[in-house]
Amino acid sequence: MAARPGSVTFVAVLTYINGILNIxxxxxxxxxxxxMAGPNGGSVAGITTAAIISILLGIIVVIVARGLLRGSPGARTVVTVVMVIDILNGVLMLFTGQLASGIVQILWSLLIIVLLFTRRANGFFTGR
Structure with a gap:
């Protein structure tokens, strides 16, 4: 059984933070x-939907982050999928004038994905 690399522990902490911030x-x-709704904002229904999705994704990420620490390949897959969704959301932010937020979200999610698939992380997750 491979020892958990520091990068996986770091990613788990980042994932917890990401989930909490989403919530x-x-x-x-x-x-x-x-x-926020109005002539320059979105509709109340659209904003409510986005808020609920953000809360639900945050809860999922917080729950799954624990699986990362145990070396669960399923947890790594779920976190990767959520981070890809976050990247797409960041790209959407770029097109809606939220340049700084979009860039931060894209870079944060990319960092998590890259660290989840380093050689040592791969060994940890496949060794379970």
Whole structure:
């Protein structure tokens, strides 16, 4: 059984942070949706949907992050899929004028994906 590489522990911590930030962001979006809707914003229904999706993805990521620490290949797959969705959301942010947020989200998600698939991480996840 391979020892857990530091990069996997680091990714698990980043994943926990990502999930918590998704939950917090979704809750803030839910609370402020009426102020965000309007002529230059989206519809209340669209904002509510985005907030709920953010909260649900955050909960999934927090739950699955524990599996990363145990070396679960399924957890790595779920986190990778969620990070790809986050990248796509970051690209969408770029096209909606949220340049800094989009770039940060894309780079954060790419970092997590890259660290999940290093040689040592591959050995850890396949050795389970």
């Amino acid at each position: 917090i962001g979704g809750v803030i979006l839910l609370i402020t949706r009426d102020q």
